[in-house]
Amino acid sequence: MRLPAPVWILGAGLLLATLPLLGLPAFYESFLYLVFYWVVLATSWNILSGYSGYFSFGHGAFFGAGMYTTVTLTASYDLPFLWSLPAAALVAALLGVGIGGVVFRLQRLRGELFALLTLAVTFVLATLILNTPIDGGPGVSLAAVPVPMLFTSLSSTFYILALALAVATLLIARGIYHAKLGTGLFAIDDDEDVAEVMGVPTFRYKLLAFAVSCGLAGIAGGIHAMFVSYVTVGETFSIMVPLTVVLMSVLGGSRHWLGPAVGATVITCLLYGFTAGNYPVAGRAAVGLILVVVILFLPSGVLGRLVPRRRPARPTTASPTTTAPAMVPPAVAAAEARGLPAAQEPLLELRSLSKAFKGVQAVAGIDLDVRRGEILGLVGPNGSGKSTTINLVSGHYHADGGQIRFEGRNLAGQPAHRMARAGIARTYQIPRPFAHLSVLQNVALPARFGRAGLDRAAAFDEAWYWLEFTGLAGKAEALPADLNLHQRKFLELARALASKPSLLLLDEVLSGLTPGEIDHAIRTIRQIRDLGATIVFVEHVMRAVMELTDRIVVLNYGRVIAEGRPDEVMGRDDVVTAYLGKAHA
Amino acid sequence: MPSLTLLGQSVLGGIFVGSLYGLLGLGLSLSWGMLRQINLAHFALAFLGAYLTYQLAGVGGMNPLLTLVVIVPAFFVFGVCLHALLSRFAISPFNSLLVTFGLTVMIESLIQSLWTADYRRLDSAYSLMKFKVGSLYVPFPELLTLLLAILLSGATWAVLRYTDLGKAMRAAAEDGPIAAAFGVNERRLALLLSGFSAALAGVAGLCLALSYTLAPSQIYAWIGVVFAAVMIGGLGNPLGPLVAGVVIGVSEAVTMALTAPAWAPLVSFSLLILVLLTRARSI
Numbered sequence: 001m002r003l004p005a006p007v008w009i010l011g012a013g014l015l016l017a018t019l020p021l022l023g024l025p026a027f028y029e030s031f032l033y034l035v036f037y038w039v040v041l042a043t044s045w046n047i048l049s050g051y052s053g054y055f056s057f058g059h060g061a062f063f064g065a066g067m068y069t070t071v072t073l074t075a076s077y078d079l080p081f082l083w084s085l086p087a088a089a090l091v092a093a094l095l096g097v098g099i100g101g102v103v104f105r106l107q108r109l110r111g112e113l114f115a116l117l118t119l120a121v122t123f124v125l126a127t128l129i130l131n132t133p134i135d136g137g138p139g140v141s142l143a144a145v146p147v148p149m150l151f152t153s154l155s156s157t158f159y160i161l162a163l164a165l166a167v168a169t170l171l172i173a174r175g176i177y178h179a180k181l182g183t184g185l186f187a188i189d190d191d192e193d194v195a196e197v198m199g200v201p202t203f204r205y206k207l208l209a210f211a212v213s214c215g216l217a218g219i220a221g222g223i224h225a226m227f228v229s230y231v232t233v234g235e236t237f238s239i240m241v242p243l244t245v246v247l248m249s250v251l252g253g254s255r256h257w258l259g260p261a262v263g264a265t266v267i268t269c270l271l272y273g274f275t276a277g278n279y280p281v282a283g284r285a286a287v288g289l290i291l292v293v294v295i296l297f298l299p300s301g302v303l304g305r306l307v308p309r310r311r312p313a314r315p316t317t318a319s320p321t322t323t324a325p326a327m328v329p330p331a332v333a334a335a336e337a338r339g340l341p342a343a344q345e346p347l348l349e350l351r352s353l354s355k356a357f358k359g360v361q362a363v364a365g366i367d368l369d370v371r372r373g374e375i376l377g378l379v380g381p382n383g384s385g386k387s388t389t390i391n392l393v394s395g396h397y398h399a400d401g402g403q404i405r406f407e408g409r410n411l412a413g414q415p416a417h418r419m420a421r422a423g424i425a426r427t428y429q430i431p432r433p434f435a436h437l438s439v440l441q442n443v444a445l446p447a448r449f450g451r452a453g454l455d456r457a458a459a460f461d462e463a464w465y466w467l468e469f470t471g472l473a474g475k476a477e478a479l480p481a482d483l484n485l486h487q488r489k490f491l492e493l494a495r496a497l498a499s500k501p502s503l504l505l506l507d508e509v510l511s512g513l514t515p516g517e518i519d520h521a522i523r524t525i526r527q528i529r530d531l532g533a534t535i536v537f538v539e540h541v542m543r544a545v546m547e548l549t550d551r552i553v554v555l556n557y558g559r560v561i562a563e564g565r566p567d568e569v570m571g572r573d574d575v576v577t578a579y580l581g582k583a584h585a
Numbered sequence: 586m587p588s589l590t591l592l593g594q595s596v597l598g599g600i601f602v603g604s605l606y607g608l609l610g611l612g613l614s615l616s617w618g619m620l621r622q623i624n625l626a627h628f629a630l631a632f633l634g635a636y637l638t639y640q641l642a643g644v645g646g647m648n649p650l651l652t653l654v655v656i657v658p659a660f661f662v663f664g665v666c667l668h669a670l671l672s673r674f675a676i677s678p679f680n681s682l683l684v685t686f687g688l689t690v691m692i693e694s695l696i697q698s699l700w701t702a703d704y705r706r707l708d709s710a711y712s713l714m715k716f717k718v719g720s721l722y723v724p725f726p727e728l729l730t731l732l733l734a735i736l737l738s739g740a741t742w743a744v745l746r747y748t749d750l751g752k753a754m755r756a757a758a759e760d761g762p763i764a765a766a767f768g769v770n771e772r773r774l775a776l777l778l779s780g781f782s783a784a785l786a787g788v789a790g791l792c793l794a795l796s797y798t799l800a801p802s803q804i805y806a807w808i809g810v811v812f813a814a815v816m817i818g819g820l821g822n823p824l825g826p827l828v829a830g831v832v833i834g835v836s837e838a839v840t841m842a843l844t845a846p847a848w849a850p851l852v853s854f855s856l857l858i859l860v861l862l863t864r865a866r867s868i
Contacts, residue, residue, distance in 0.1 A: 055679055102862070103862075106862065109861065109862075111678065111679060112623060112678055112679065112682070113816075113861055115679070115682075116812060116816060116857065116861065117857075117858060117861045117862075119809065119812075120809070120813065120854040120855075120857045120858045120861070121854075121858065123809050123850050123854040124850070124851060124854045124855060124858065126850070127847065127848060127849075127850045127851040127854075128851070130847055131845065131847050131848055137847065238805070239805055239808060239809070240805075243686055246683065247683060247686070250680075250683055281694045281697050281698045282694065282698070284690055284693070284694045285690065285691045285694035285695065287687075287690060288686075288687040288688065288689070288690030288691035288693075288694065289687065289691060290687070291683060291684070291686065291687030291690070292684050292687035292688060292691075295676065295680050295683050295684045295687070296671075296674045296676070296684060297674075299674075299676065299677075299680055
């Protein structure tokens with residue numbers, strides 16, 4: 001029988017907790033303490049950095065904040081050691097939230113820039129602590145602070161504390177990995193903008209992950225302060241802490257919850273094995289060489305290579321959703337069963353909506369109604385503001401002015417994930433799938449985060465339905481890179497549909513497709529409308545526009561220049577002029 | 586408030602330290618901005634160069650300046666070989682940071698096993714040479730650093746801006762495949778750039794050896810502040826690191842003169858944080 005991982009972790013933890021009873025020399029406990037200590041630091045780092053791709057080089061700062069919290073509270077205020085640990089967690093987490101609250105608001109501050117910024121924060125914090133009475137310069141001794149005996153000896157006490165924290169950290173890391181939070185963080189790693197548009201509250205998720213990550217590092221720091229019993233700024237805030245932590249996580253595999261723990265164990269043992277031997281210098285060189293070789297040959301880490309992410313199996317029960325053949329139009333009853341509303345009053349009202357890019361007025365005060373259940377074609381020459389309008393309504397851009405009234409509520413200025421939750425879904429002209437998630441996971445994500453807000457199992461069922469609907473079921477386990485353009489366009493469509501939107505924004509889904517593929521796509525879009533969805537359709541393929549749309553709106557220079565039935569509007573002189581120029585006659 | 590002479594001497598010292606930040610940053614900025622590789626090993630390489638200068642000049646009795654004749658070509662070849670190896674693997678900028686960190690640790694171990702972890706100081710005819718300008722002292726090694734930094738940054742800027750070679754390099758950095766489609770031999774240019782960047786580390790090593798006491802652990806002391814200079818100066822901009830380095834150096838020196846030396850890091854890293862927060866879009 002397969003034991004679930006939490007049982008496994010707890011069992012291993014309990015077994016290891018009996019080790020002090022064997023009466024081994026204190027050396028073994030201290031060595032294992034160091035292993036657990038690095039497991040905690042690496043795993044906690046990974047919760048933000050490994051999952052979401054925001055590589056922090058500031059883990060030393062949060063670890064150090066925890067360390068000096070314990071130092072100050074125990075040495076200066078006589079607080080008992082164990083009571084100082086929650087405070088250490090809190091201080092470190094608040095520091096993380098403070099930094100994240102500023103940094104995560106800036107778009108594009110990722111990768112190397114985020115790493116440098118967090119590293120700079122470390123040095124600033126170190127300088128502040130060094131020059132204030134918190135440290136004062138020479139370091140602080142904790143020799144006079146009493147340590148409670150949890151076991152027979154001092155070394156056993158530290159061993160048990162670190163073990164307990166390591167078990168807790170692994171449980172938290174695994175919990176987040178499988179929870180909605182983890183799914184959202186992995187999506188942020190692949191494409192943060194798209195994740196937000198699909199309903200992932202990216203700012204909140206990053207902040208939450210950062211807080212958990214920093215808090216755990218803070219507790220580790222608090223325990224370690226007492227373990228080393230003499231704390232100096234130079235040792236605490238050195239660049240070696242973040243570098244070692246990153247190295248361990250990448251070595252083990254930063255996209256897996258267990259990866260950092262594996263890396264931490266291997267590196268701690270290696271470092272110890274070498275430095276304890278006769279050739280400490282050669283040992284360091286060997287660790288350097290191992291790092292080079294691993295990054296070059298196993299860029300996704302040991303676990304990243306060996307353990308692919310677990311994928312839920314296809315539902316085996318013959319539910320009506322999975323038996324529906326891909327391309328037969330489902331009945332209206334089925335449409336109602338899938339919860340796509342159908343009625344007549346305006347669903348979306350745009351009022352004097354505007355957006356400028358550095359002086360280019362892309363959208364210059366658009367007024368537009370989208371009625372429930374219609375397919376509205378949005379056409380116009382290149383640069384007329386069609387895609388910008390889509391980007392405004394989906395929340396990808398924020399409007400400079402005007403209103404986006406959706407089901408009676410003004411959504412202008414709201415973050416994109418609110419738009420998604422309100423029931424607006426979109427496709428991207430150039431498909432932007434999450435590269436590291438399978439096709440199935442790509443489709444399940446909006447089902448979980450969008451208007452439907454399904455739980456994990458239901459989201460995967462929903463994803464299967466739409467994969468069948470778009471004919472992608474055979475590719476469910478593939479990665480998006482394995483799909484051709486036609487399939488990727490349909491993946492975009494499936495993702496948008498899986499959130500059960502009341503308004504679907506299609507941004508040039510047909511561009512780049514062959515005539516045969518266009519026919520197929522037109523049939524699919526008809527079926528979607530028959531399911532009761534309202535569609536705004538931006539397209540240059542005029543045949544599709546004329547065949548599909550109930551009504552079209554023509555944009556030019558960011559304004560509405562015509563509106564009405566397709567055949568009427570496209571015959572108008574000013575519309576033809578906008579498309580073809582003055583000399584057409 | 587310290588006297589004006591003391592303050593003037595501090596500012597001058599800041600300019601000199603800053604020019605070394607700039608010299609170290611130049612190679613880093615070029616490989617980061619144009620090869621998309623964050624070469625942490627640049628610092629270790631500079632220290633290896635410094636130790637070689639120490640060995641050839643201090644122990645072997647060569648003129649310290651002549652050691653460049655040996656070190657610069659050797660480092661150029663090393664840089665070319667390093668890139669030839671790394672370019673066989675598609676590594677992300679972040680992973681290049683980790684790979685070159687591994688390399689740094691290896692070079693540090695090499696230095697430690699050859700020259701031990703003890704402090705080493707090069708005593709040469711130049712180390713005590715200094716000029717007096719008004720009431721200020723100008724030590725020769727520091728002046729040499731400043732001149733080399735200006736010369737190399739300026740020459741790199743001019744080559745990148747005005748020559749066909751430089752234009753081809755900038756095109757390849759902007760969009761490799763497109764540049765290749767227009768006949769630019771992207772691979773050879775990358776090798777050349779990597780070699781040049783390593784040779785710059787050799788020159789910086791000479792300046793380190795002339796002005797500073799050497800220890801293997803000192804490699805890590807320079808990383809933070811030089812990174813700050815590179816970021817503030819703008820990636821791939823050859824004049825940026827020198828200008829930013831001097832700004833950082835002077836503000837550090839003034840901070841040290843007005844408060845305590847231990848406050849100095851606050852200036853450079855607050856500056857870096859500010860630049861990152863305000864200019865994140867343009868970097």
